Structure formats: structure tokens, C-alpha cells
Amino acid sequence: MNATPLVALVGNPNAGKSALFNALTGARQKVGNYPGVTVERHSGRMALPDGRPIELIDLPGAYSLDPASPDEQVTRDVLLGRQQGERLPDAILTVVDASNLDNHLRFTLQLIALGLPIVVALNMVDLAERDGLKLDPEALERELGVPVVATVAVRRRGLDALKARMAEMVKGVAKIRPSAGVQHDIVLLQRRARQIATAVTLSETAARRWTHRLDALFLHPVAGPLILLATMFLMFQAVFAWSEVPKGLIEDGMAWLGSEIGAALPDGVLRSLIIDGVIAGVGAVVVFLPQILILFVFILVLEATGYMVRAAFLMDRVMASVGLSGRAFIPLLSSFACAVPGIMATRTIADEKDRLTTILIAPLMTCSARLPVYTIIIGALIPDRALLPGIGLQGLVLFALYVLGVVGAFCAALVLRRTVTRGATSGFMMEMPKYQWPRLRDVLLGLWQRALIFLKRAGTIILYTTVILWALLSFPKPPEGSGISKVDYSIAGRIGNGLQTIVAPIGFNRDMALALIPAMAAREVAVAAIGTVYAIDNADDDKGKASITQQLQAHWSLPSALAFLMWFVFAPQCISTIAVTRRETNGWKWPAFMIGYLFALAYVAAGITYWSAVGLGL
Amino acid sequence: MDVPAAISVPIHLAQLRPHAIGTVAKVEWDRLAEPEARRLRELGLDEGVEVELLRRSGLFGGPLACRIGRMTVALRRHVAATIHVALPAEAA
Numbered sequence: 001m002n003a004t005p006l007v008a009l010v011g012n013p014n015a016g017k018s019a020l021f022n023a024l025t026g027a028r029q030k031v032g033n034y035p036g037v038t039v040e041r042h043s044g045r046m047a048l049p050d051g052r053p054i055e056l057i058d059l060p061g062a063y064s065l066d067p068a069s070p071d072e073q074v075t076r077d078v079l080l081g082r083q084q085g086e087r088l089p090d091a092i093l094t095v096v097d098a099s100n101l102d103n104h105l106r107f108t109l110q111l112i113a114l115g116l117p118i119v120v121a122l123n124m125v126d127l128a129e130r131d132g133l134k135l136d137p138e139a140l141e142r143e144l145g146v147p148v149v150a151t152v153a154v155r156r157r158g159l160d161a162l163k164a165r166m167a168e169m170v171k172g173v174a175k176i177r178p179s180a181g182v183q184h185d186i187v188l189l190q191r192r193a194r195q196i197a198t199a200v201t202l203s204e205t206a207a208r209r210w211t212h213r214l215d216a217l218f219l220h221p222v223a224g225p226l227i228l229l230a231t232m233f234l235m236f237q238a239v240f241a242w243s244e245v246p247k248g249l250i251e252d253g254m255a256w257l258g259s260e261i262g263a264a265l266p267d268g269v270l271r272s273l274i275i276d277g278v279i280a281g282v283g284a285v286v287v288f289l290p291q292i293l294i295l296f297v298f299i300l301v302l303e304a305t306g307y308m309v310r311a312a313f314l315m316d317r318v319m320a321s322v323g324l325s326g327r328a329f330i331p332l333l334s335s336f337a338c339a340v341p342g343i344m345a346t347r348t349i350a351d352e353k354d355r356l357t358t359i360l361i362a363p364l365m366t367c368s369a370r371l372p373v374y375t376i377i378i379g380a381l382i383p384d385r386a387l388l389p390g391i392g393l394q395g396l397v398l399f400a401l402y403v404l405g406v407v408g409a410f411c412a413a414l415v416l417r418r419t420v421t422r423g424a425t426s427g428f429m430m431e432m433p434k435y436q437w438p439r440l441r442d443v444l445l446g447l448w449q450r451a452l453i454f455l456k457r458a459g460t461i462i463l464y465t466t467v468i469l470w471a472l473l474s475f476p477k478p479p480e481g482s483g484i485s486k487v488d489y490s491i492a493g494r495i496g497n498g499l500q501t502i503v504a505p506i507g508f509n510r511d512m513a514l515a516l517i518p519a520m521a522a523r524e525v526a527v528a529a530i531g532t533v534y535a536i537d538n539a540d541d542d543k544g545k546a547s548i549t550q551q552l553q554a555h556w557s558l559p560s561a562l563a564f565l566m567w568f569v570f571a572p573q574c575i576s577t578i579a580v581t582r583r584e585t586n587g588w589k590w591p592a593f594m595i596g597y598l599f600a601l602a603y604v605a606a607g608i609t610y611w612s613a614v615g616l617g618l
Numbered sequence: 619m620d621v622p623a624a625i626s627v628p629i630h631l632a633q634l635r636p637h638a639i640g641t642v643a644k645v646e647w648d649r650l651a652e653p654e655a656r657r658l659r660e661l662g663l664d665e666g667v668e669v670e671l672l673r674r675s676g677l678f679g680g681p682l683a684c685r686i687g688r689m690t691v692a693l694r695r696h697v698a699a700t701i702h703v704a705l706p707a708e709a710a
């Protein structure tokens with residue numbers, strides 16, 4: 001028998017469960033100031049003051065034990081032992097927001113009624129104080145009849161007292177099993193919760209309600225949408241403007257590395273593998289680290305401040321016109337980082353058809369893996385001009401590509417909601433959290449995790465694909481003096497030439513066709529592939545030393561490049577996205593549909609772009 | 619048109635003046651879909667609870683923001699229209 005007690009962290013959304021989980025276990029689960037950050041169960045280990053271990057599980061927030069959406073279902077199932085292959089929790093650690101007691105206590109009462117040993121963490125007492133609210137934790141303990149500990153999870157306040165109470169709680173577990181059933185009468189529970197909240201409030205002074213003042217601005221019918229648009233615009237300008245210096249440094253570093261290794265190694269296969277394969281390929285991707293981090297600074301700050309829900313609020317009207325709700329905007333916005341967590345986050349959407357539609361359009365949101373591809377092509381073929389002071393043409397084109405993805409997603413939703421995912425219109429009802437300053441530590445930690453993920457991708461999947469591509473591009477070698485291009489003669493070149501017959505009608509040349517296949521493993525590899533193709537093709541002459549930018553300028557026409565960009569806006573080129581879609585929709589039907597419609601869209605959009613550009617004489 | 623203060627006018631949340639504070643007099647639960655009604659209850663809506671309209675829906679009919687008890691909540695207009703509010707006499 002497993003003797004480690006299992007304790008479940010349960011509570012309303014945004015109460016600070018994950019923050020407390022991190023503080024207790026040393027884990028680094030994502031925290032964010034909006035309801036619905038956690039959508040899966042995560043487990044971790046903590047030690048009691050006497051050294052005994054406890055297994056703690058962090059769960060998605062829920063309003064009650066009657067789930068409205070798939071994430072709340074996870075919480076209910078774990079708590080009531082309905083999850084396949086999961087132990088029933090031995091005890092509960094419930095987290096309530098002290099500044100929102102009258103609401104959060106309702107769920108606490110429902111949990112207490114379950115009959116499991118329980119401790120209440122009265123969290124966010126700092127925010128309650130900020131709101132001019134003085135509470136009496138001892139009175140709350142008397143009213144509820146279970147231990148209550150005041151905490152500030154993000155400042156690690158109250159943790160020792162909490163651990164002590166948890167130690168008492170787990171003393172006699174294992175004998176107790178939930179006796180009572182779930183109490184479903186929320187109205188009754190809610191009224192009791194309000195009474196208790198009033199009873200434990202010592203004093204309430206007129207609060208400085210910053211949140212309402214800020215909302216007067218951010219939710220303003222005119223100023224609100226303008227601020228949202230300006231924020232998005234600034235984000236994409238910054239991705240270009242702020243990254244130049246660090247990018248240059250990495251580029252110089254790579255060039256230095258290439259020349260050092262070039263000088264040290266004898267001419268041969270190994271040297272070609274390292275210089276043409278690894279450095280030209282992986283190096284071409286690593287250069288984009290600063291840009292990706294800048295994008296993430298924006299996303300992390302938006303998530304930490306509480307602005308995400310305001311963005312959802314502002315977008316609800318537009319989303320409603322395509323059959324979705326503002327709620328869906330949050331997963332879509334996280335898909336700017338990566339569609340995989342974005343698709344996971346759709347678990348917070350209650351309506352099934354609504355959720356499915358959001359999953360199907362999430363890959364259209366420009367993820368950070370597309371950034372290198374966009375940047376390098378824009379950097380090479382779009383002139384670096386300032387249209388207005390501070391607004392560059394390149395940043396504007398990048399912004400346009402993001403907008404195109406969003407518009408494409410909305411159009412797709414409109415069509416899907418009238419055809420394959422038809423259903424009743426869904427509602428929009430959402431709790432809006434109080435604004436908070438982003439914590440520097442959290443943002444830095446988030447960036448660090450992102451950087452690690454990116455570098456790990458570069459060191460694994462991007463490296464492997466690049467090396468395989470290098471091998472396929474290098475062999476067989478054309479006969480000496482035949483004058484045949486090395487790439488054309490190689491296996492990959494032959495595949496590329498074959499594939500080109502399919503993509504020639506939309507203006508792609510052989511090298512573009514070649515880049516498409518490895519890009520299925522990871523989109524960034526398209527950049528690595530282009531880097532490797534030109535490095536090998538020109539390894540012998542001086543042109544080989546030219547940068548990817550110069551190579552693109554020499555080999556790609558503007559219409560072809562635009563068509564290539566268009567392809568990347570729409571094409572479903574990411575195996576992880578397809579895999580997570582399969583998991584979240586329980587089968588192959590929807591991922592297959594997603595692949596089909598996105599490829600069709602990509603082909604048509606690239607074709608239209610190419611022929612329009614040619615027609616316009618670009 | 620002047621309405622004498624003695625006659626109480628039935629008013630719903632979406633009609634409130636911004637920042638007017640009232641209490642929920644009645645909710646027409648049966649005009650709401652079951653999951654919607656449930657979520658609204660879970661957000662703390664109940665007869666007798668204090669409500670305040672923070673942001674009316676804009677020109678094109680987007681959602682509105684209100685305070686229910688201590689919680690700030692976004693709602694669509696048709697939901698807000700089922701929430702009847704009693705205002706203190708001088709604010710009506």
C-alpha cells in the first residue's frame with residue numbers, strides 16, 4: 001500500500017492554488033491572473049515540518065462540484081475518485097481568495113460537506129487589505145469548523161502555519177472515506193457563505209478601487225479597443241525593433257564559431273556536417289531566441305496583470321458574430337505562443353461545439369515557431385523603411401501576417417459554425433480578476449522556461465531534422481566536373497524537384513518545396529533547411545559565405561516569397577498540434593478534418609497571392 | 619418625463635445608470651438556459667445581493683461589466699435583462 005498521503009488542492013478559479021502549489025512543492029506550474037490557467041492535474045511532493053512526505057495535486061479551478069466545462073470535470077473526477085487509475089485523495093487543501101470570500105466560501109462549504117479531512121488556506125490576504133478589508137481567520141475557523149490559515153502564496157507567507165495544520169490533518173487519514181454525498185443546492189450554500197463572510201469581516205473601509213478605475217479606461221467602448229489594438233501592434237513592432245542588437249550578437253557568435261571550426265577541421269564530411277548542417281541550420285534558428293523572448297514578455301505580462309479577461313470582454317462582440325464567445329479569445333491569444341497549450345486551454349469552454357470550433361481554428365493563430373520563418377523572409381525581401389517615426393514597414397508586414405491569421409481564423413469559425421460545428425449560440429459569462437502588478441520573478445521564470453524549451457527544441461528535433469536533411473542533401477555526390485548542382489543530384493534534391501510539380505502552380509521553387517517537408521517536424525526547420533540548402537549548394541565558391549538573407553535575395557522572387565509566407569499562415573505543419581487535437585477530441589476524425597481544410601486554405605491562399613503579385617508586376 | 623419617486627419603476631441591470639448601486643429584486647431564471655442560470659448562481663447572483671453596473675455594453679451591443687457582491691463579472695445583455703434591480707429611492 002502506498003503510505004504517502006494524497007492531498008488535493010481545490011478551490012475557485014484564480015484563488016492562487018497553483019501559486020500555493022509552487023510555494024509548497026517547489027514546482028513551477030504556470031500561474032496567471034485569469035480564471036482557467038490550470039486545465040490538467042499536476043502532482044508534486046512536499047515535506048511536512050517533521051519530514052514526512054505528502055503528494056500534493058494541483059487541480060483546475062472550479063465553482064462547484066457540478067462541472068460546466070471539461071477542466072472542471074477533471075477536478076470533480078479526481079476528487080470523487082472517478083478518474084481511471086487514480087487514487088482517491090485522502091484529504092483536501094482548499095484555497096479561497098480572502099477578498100472574494102462571500103463567493104469562494106460556497107465551494108468550501110460544498111467541499112467540507114464531502115467529509116474528507118480539510119484545511120482552508122485563506123489566501124490573498126494582502127489583496128483583501130489593499131481593498132480595505134480586515135478579516136478574522138479565527139472567527140472563520142469557528143464558523144466553518146475546520147482549520148483556517150491565512151496565506152499569501154506569492155510571498156510565501158503563512159506557509160509554516162499551513163504545513164503544521166496539514167500535518168495534523170493527515171495524521172488520521174486513510175480511515176476516513178467521504179461519507180456524505182455532494183450537496184447540490186448552491187443557493188442554500190451561497191446564502192450560508194454570505195452570512196459567514198459577513199460574520200468574519202472585522203472592518204471594511206472605503207476601498208481605493210483601482211480595478212474599477214482601470215476598467216473605466218480599459219473597457220471603454222472607444223478607448224478600450226484602441227488600447228487593445230495598440231498593445232498588439234506594439235508587441236509586433238517590438239519583436240522587430242528590440243531584437244536587432246541581441247540578434248546581431250548571436251549571429252556574430254555563430255559566424256565566429258563557423259570560421260573557427262572551419263579553420264580547425266580538415267575539409268571533409270565532418271566539416272560539412274558541422275558547418276553546413278549544424279551551424280547553418282540550427283544556428284539559423286537559434287538566432288531567433290531574442291525575438292521569441294520579446295513576444296513572451298508581452299504575453300506573460302498580459303497574463304499576469306489580469307488584462308487577458310479584459311481582452312476577452314472587448315472581443316466578445318466580434319467573437320459572437322462568428323458564433324464564438326469572448327471566452328475563446330483567451331486560448332486563441334495563448335496560441336500566439338504555441339497552439340498546443342492554446343488547444344489545451346479550450347478545456348475552459350463549456351459548450352462542446354464552441355470548444356471544437358476553437359480547437360479547429362487555433363492553428364491559424366500565428367505561433368512563435370512561425371516567427372523565424374516570417375522574420376527571415378521579411379528581413380530579406382521587404383525594404384527596411386520607416387513609414388512613420390517608430391513604425392517600420394517590416395514590423396507592419398509582420399503585423400499584417402498576424403492579422404491575416406486572426407482574420408482567417410474568424411472566417412473559418414464563421415463557416416464551421418454554420419456547417420460542421422453547428423449548434424446553439426454560446427453565452428459569455430466570466431469573472432474578471434483584480435488587476436495586479438506582474439511579478440518580475442514570475443515573468444523572468446516564465447522567460448527562462450521558454451528559453452529552455454526553445455533551446456531544447458533547437459538541440460533535439462531541429463538538430464535531428466537538419467542533420468537528416470543535410471545527409472539527404474549531400475548524398476549522392478554528383479560526378480566530379482559534371483557541372484550538375486550538388487543539391488539537384490542529391491536524394492533530397494530529387495524529392496524537392498518531384499514535389500515542386502505540385503507546388504509550382506502556386507509559385508514555389510525547388511528550395512521552397514524542399515523546406516516544406518522538414519517543416520512538418522517543426523516549423524522553424526524551414527529556416528534551417530533553407531540555410532542548409534544554400535550552404536551546400538554554394539559551399540565551394542565565395543557565395544557560400546553569403547548570409548541566408550543574401551541568398552534569399554539572390555534566389556527568391558518577391559511573388560514566390562509572399563506565396564511562401566501565405567502558405568505558412570495557413571498550413572497545418574506541426575505534428576504536436578495534430579497530436580494534441582487528437583487527444584482533446586478523442587479520435588482521428590477532427591484532426592484529419594483540420595489537416596484537410598488548412599492545407600486546402602494554404603494552397604489556395606498561396607496561389608492567389610502568387611498570381612496577384614505577378615499580375616501586379618511585383 | 620418625470621416619474622414620481624413614490625412609484626417604483628421595474629428596472630433591470632442593463633438599464634441601470636453606470637455606478638448606480640442597487641440590490642437584486644428578482645431574477646427571471648426561467649428565461650435563461652439551465653447551464654447559464656447555474657453559472658450565474660455560481661457567480662454569486664441571488665435575490666438581495668448588491669449589484670452595480672460598471673460598464674454598459676457599447677454601441678454595437680457587446681457584453682456589460684457589473685459587480686455582483688465583491689466580484690466583477692462580464693455578462694451578455696440578454697442575461698443582464700433578466701436581473702431586476704431595486705434602487706434606493708433617491709437614485710431611481
Ligand SMILES: Nc1nc2c(ncn2[C@@H]2O[C@H](COP(=O)(O)OP(=O)(O)OP(=O)(O)O)[C@@H](O)[C@H]2O)c(=O)[nH]1
Pocket residue numbers: 012013014015016017018019020030031032033034035036037038039059060061062123124125126127151152153154155304436
Ligand atoms: N497578491 C496576491 N496574489 C496572489 C496570491 N496568490 C496568488 N496570487 C496571484 O493570483 C493569480 C492567480 O494565481 P494562480 O495560482 O494561477 O491561481 P489558480 O487558483 O491556480 O487559478 P486556476 O488555475 O485558473 O484555477 C496569479 O496572478 C498569482 O500571482 C496572493 O496570496 N496574493
Ligand SMILES: [Mg+2]
Pocket residue numbers: 017018019030031037038059060061
Ligand atoms: Mg492553477
